Amino acid sequence: MSPRKPASQELTQEMIVEEARKQFIEKDFHQVSMRSIAKELGCSHGAIYYHFKNKAELFYVIIEGYFAELNHFLDETVNGTDDNQTKLYHVFLGFMEFGLNHQSQYEYMFMLRSNEVDGLSQEAANLSYEKFAQSVQSLSDDQLLISDIYSAFMALHGFVAHYRGYVVSFDEAKEAAHLHAEFIVKALK
CATH class of the missing domain: 1.10.357.10 (Tetracycline Repressor, domain 2)
Known part of the structure; x- marks a missing residue:
């Protein structure tokens, strides 16, 4: 399991969008998940849902x-x-x-x-x-x-x-x- 982001590094919508953009370019839409985005950002997928309702x-x-x-x-x-x-x-x-x-x-x-x-x-x-x-x-x-x-x-x-x-x-x-x-x-x- 990847380490979580330190509390001092606040997860922002821009960070999520940038990571999602990279994954959508590399993979098919259906292969990208909120969990895969969260994993790369080192946060829980729940943190992503705080900023975005769904994929x-x-x-x-x-x-x-x-x-x-x-x-x-x-x-x-x-x-x-x-x-x-x-x-x-x-x-x-x-x-x-x-x-x-x-x-x-x-x-x-x-x-x-x-x-x-x-x-x-x-x-x-x-x-x-x-x-x-x-x-x-x-x-x-x-x-x-x-x-x-x-x-x-x-x-x-x-x-x-x-x-x-x-x-x-x-x-x-x-x-x-x-x-x-x-x-x-x-x-x-």
Whole structure:
């Protein structure tokens, strides 16, 4: 049994989230438990439950952070100084880069299906998709159909899903990603 944390080292939500984040990246959602997190932190699993109601709530806090990172990227790109077509291209390219540089996180954000977390993570995914759709529409010269924006999103998602696990990072698929982003921009004209 691992030694307990000294009383002087107070267990914080940030410590729990950081350890859980590491474990969710290394293992499947179902392989991570509150006990495994507590073991690595050297505390009782009851101490974790003091801060988080259950594993799903802890997972949601982590997923929200990933979506916030992606949404921040969208905001920065839309508010940049490039022309709208270049910004649109960078939105698409950046989405693929995020997905391939954060493959485990992307899987949890957009691909994991679990009754425990679907309701929570789906809300964050929907809000992020709305941000994506608004960004694409704001950068388009014409009014786009909702189905066109969704098709662009699915094309990006398909690209990430296709390369996920076959490449270590975006750099290995960079040339294909550039061509794919150019293709989607042309398709939306």
